[in-house]
Amino acid sequence: MDGGSDLNIMYAKTLEKMGVDQTKLCPIRAPFHGVMPGRQAVPLGQIDLPITFGDQSNYKTKTLTFDVVGFPKTFHAILECPCYTKFMAIPNYTYLKLKMPSPHGVITVGTSFRHAYECAVECCGHATVVIAFEELTTLREEVIEEALDTKRSSGSFESVEGSKEVFVDPSSSEGKKVHIRTALSSK
Template sequence: MDGGSGLNILYVDMLDAMGIERSRLRPSGVHFDGVVPGKQVVPLGQIDLPVTFGDPSNYWKETLTFEVVGFKGAYHAILGRPCYAKFMAIPNYTYLKLKMPGPKGVITIGSTFQRAYECEVESCDLASKVIAIEELAHIRVEVVEQAPDSNRKVGSFEPAEGVKEISLDS
């Protein structure tokens, strides 16, 4: 649940796990920030998928448009405001509940605090790895720029100006 997101996001690993071919993706003109720290995300494409909440006795099914991103995430998907609007759902982040009307009463979807914590830790770990990879790439560029002159002979010694010779054996 991400009430701050204006998009529904699906990670490509989940698309693959569902057995959906990437050829079903259609082009997406969307670019967005905030999923990967400090980076703008360009989705692989978008896809419409049926989403069902509830159980066989009380359920609601709608088709949602997902932006498919080509990197790992701590979640399978992120449901944003477009999902909430279509299902008329209300998220309660304190209690980790999502409630919406159903044909036979309120449909309540929930999670545990333990699972939410695990996802948060995994999400932070992934973000740290992304930042570390970017820093490593930057360091590699700096090292190449600061590399010594390759024309210089290895092991050669060139004295600085104003060197005074001293006899070591007297």
């Protein structure tokens, strides 16, 4: 449960486990932000699904539109403002409860603090892996660009601009030297 967005999100794996074929998705190309820190997401498509809260004696069913995403899941779905509006539900983040009116009284949906904590830890783990992967990809691209520098011939060991000679072992009489760069990036 999250109240900061205008999207209901469902993960492709959840849809697969429900037995819903991805060919039923309506195409959509509008990206959104906020699910993975610093990263935009393009949904695989949208789908309308009937959602029911409550039990056999007291329930409420409405059809919700979900943006389906294909990245690793921590949750089954993320319910946002459109869900709360349709069900006239009120989330209470302090007590991890969602309450809504129904024909036979109030429906209350909740979870434990332990389960919420475990989901949050798993979500942070996924986000960390994604961000680390993107940083590694960027670093590899920079290294490849430097390696393909056309100013130097292949197999050349000439010193480059911004380098200096350093003795491998200053106390040795052999005088072996190496060239190191003086302008390396912080990465």
